[in-house]
Amino acid sequence: MSAKLTAEARDAALAQLSGWTLRDDGTAIGRRFVFTDFSEAFAFMTRAALAAERIGHHPDWSNSYRTVEVSLTTHDAGGLSELDFELAAAMDRIAAR
Ligand SMILES: C[C@H](O)[C@H](O)[C@H]1CNC2=NC(N)=NC(=O)C2=N1
DSSP states (O other): OOOOOOHHHHHHHHHTOSSOEEOTTSSOEEEEEEOSSHHHHHHHHHHHHHHHHHHTOOOEEEEETTEEEEEEOBTTTTBOOHHHHHHHHHHHHHHHO
16 A cells, blocks of 8 residues: 655646546546547556556546546555546546547
């Protein structure tokens, strides 16, 4: 598992991303991905699931039609770790291609 980041490290990591916001309690980051249709949304989820398996870190997410709502946290650490930011960056790359 990956250790919980300090508030300073978390804020610095968040500043490297765009489109992700810190959840109110500071223990998770979230982003809403909106695609052109369900097929694109589900293709993203399939690719992101493979990335999550590779990293060994998994999203909390939901899908409604062409929208995928993602929340990332490190359950084992009770907050945000480097793995959340690694997975967020991987998801951004997948959504952009
Ligand atoms: C043993 C295994 O690495 C852990 O259970 C991992 C798997 N994926 C995980 N994903 C997330 N988001 N949080 C975790 O704490 C977590 N733990």
